[in-house]
Amino acid sequence: MHTTTIIGLEVHVQLQTKTKVFCGCSTAFNPSNPNVQTCPVCLGLPGALPVLNGEAFRLAVKTAMALKCAISPYTKWDRKQYYYPDLPKGYQISQYDLPFSEDGFVELEPQETPEGTVPGRRVGIIRAHLEEDAGKNTHDETGRGLDSQVDLNRAGTPLVEIVSQPDLRSPSEARRYLEELRLLLTYLEVSDCNMQEGSLRCDANVNLHIHTDDGHKIATPIVEVKNLNSFRNVELALEYEEKRQLEQWQKTGQKIGDVAKETRGFDATRGVTFAQRGKEEASDYRYFPDPDLTPVIVSETYLDEVRQSLCEFPADRRKRLAAAWQLSSYDVGVIVGQGREFAEFFEEVAQLGHDGKQACNWVTQDVLREMNERGQTIREFPLRGAVLGNLLNRITQKQITIKSAREVFATLLSETHAGQVLSAQNIDQIIAEKGLALVTDTGAIDTAIAEVLAKNPKIVADFKGGKQGAIGPLVGQVMKAVKGADPAAVRNLIAEKIGQM
Ligand SMILES: [Zn+2]
Structure with missing residues (x-):
């Protein structure tokens, strides 16, 4: 039965x-x-x-x-x-x-x-x-x-x-x-x-x-x-x-x-x-x-007049966002399910940040978490879509790392007073104050790597002998010498340099 x-x-x-x-x-x-x-x-x-x-x-x-x-x-x-x-x-x-x-x-x-x-x-x-x-x-x-x-x-x-x-x-x-x-x-x-x-x-x-x-x-x-x-x-x-x-x-x-x-x-x-x-x-x-x-x-x-006044329905918006930004049905479900203003916020962030999946992660995780902790709606949230989109664009443009962007995000929110609206200028200020801009001066990085390799022959030998993990401390030393370098790029450069030795 x-x-x-x-x-x-x-x-x-x-x-x-x-x-x-x-x-x-x-x-x-x-x-x-x-x-x-x-x-x-x-x-x-x-x-x-x-x-x-x-x-x-x-x-x-x-x-x-x-x-x-x-x-x-x-x-x-x-x-x-x-x-x-x-x-x-x-x-x-x-x-x-x-x-x-x-x-x-x-x-x-x-x-x-x-x-x-x-x-x-x-x-x-x-x-x-x-x-x-x-x-x-x-x-x-x-x-x-x-x-x-x-x-x-x-x-x-x-x-x-x-x-x-x-x-x-x-x-x-x-x-x-x-x-x-x-x-x-x-x-x-x-x-x-x-x-x-x-x-x-x-x-x-x-x-x-x-x-x-x-x-x-x-x-x-x-x-x-x-x-x-x-x-x-x-x-x-x-x-x-x-x-x-x-x-x-x-x-x-x-x-x-x-x-x-x-x-x-x-x-x-x-x-x-x-x-x-x-x-x-x-x-x-x-x-x-x-x-x-x-x-x-x-x-x-x-009826025509009323029809003209209709907005895009949630089901249509899910389909459009999934296609425009290559997002899963789960992701668009979360975004659209949070209401019309939240979905509009997401679209602004994605457009300015030029990366739909990245915008989706930030909006559905970081922004939602902060909104819930603060008991705010997206309309009350102090960071407008334009500002967050601007911040994420700096990751896309490789001007700051994701980790630094999180630091800027947290600083922006912790220093905001009720009702204050932030602009992209606030982002520049924090990046400058905290020295978060990625160093793209390859000369400085190359010099630092050469010095670190010369000081650590044992680690270089270990790495050559197949110990992939040995490289970690070297990356740390280079990062210390050149503040604001991109750790992933430094890691690749060191491996490349050792390979040439
Ligand atoms: Zn009455």
Whole structure:
């Protein structure tokens, strides 16, 4: 017997508009001042009329285009009725049968990792629609019996709901899909995807296909795990469901269709999912077109305008960087995965340093390490791409060694004050002060080598006798005599000179 895990994800992404989707209230994250960013429209008071925020719609269209969805020329708004304390107006404005976009995909490329190759997969997107968010309930978790509280600051914030096909086959693949989706949306600057602030939330649909030894295939009942608020929790909840559903089937023999679809929550502290209320059917929501909002008719001209505003997508950037700089898929994965500004930083360094692999090593190792230690983003990092590119160019031009360049890099960073922007002049200064410039005066080097060889006949004899390691101390003595000589070049010269003796 073996099993296949079938996973589909519903992701809610908060669009980064200044104001809400159907009114002018601010969308700023403001949990310490509850209920101040509200008005009759987002509270749903009688007589208040919603008006569509054009910027929210534009960002939603950008999102759908990046997901390769078809954009519908005609779309409308529907009321989804249910009552909950964080939705006191009794309905959410959403899209039911005519979403603004459908039928797209996200491509997960095969990935080279130090652990081996992770296979690629095309994940279908059923639809992406625009809707308003509800507010937020806060329940007493101290056990002191305090009242629950409702904050409606978030009510009416624009959300795009992205519904995938059940194309994902493992918890780790679900996580990869979410990471790629987040990267895409932050590249497009349609959302900050900040999970702590609830800008990206995920529900996971999961069941198993059990292939028995006698050739039968049995599907277990589908379970929806709601409100997963971190990628780690998505992975953990799905791993738990894989085990639980198999055990449940072995115990009860229940298969899909035998019981209603179940909604479960995830308890991150205990690492388990738990049963919640039964899942509503679409008919329970009594959807009907919102009479206060006009449908949207989308013209080709409008779509062209939005298309023009799209940036290069992460997948395209990976391909371009790999080809332009002969980098492995692992390397470009790291560079592009750090976000758009980091990838731009890399390109500047590579262009000025004239060496893609060298730029990649510095940016993904030295720069990333320093950024992490300092808790900085690439935008806050004091060394601009132009300055680092300039430094690396001096290695390419054989003006300084890699070791000296590291010393300049460390000195630049340790002497920088917050907010200071460094220039190439600072590099020249440090190279001069520390005497790091490579000596290219071959006369001085030749003289030093001749002296050192004359003083060390025993080592010369050892080297001639086949002891390759014997040359080390000689290189050291020459380097001492001629500060700033390139050690590799000195080593070659000494070997050459001994060969001629
Ligand atoms: Zn409002």
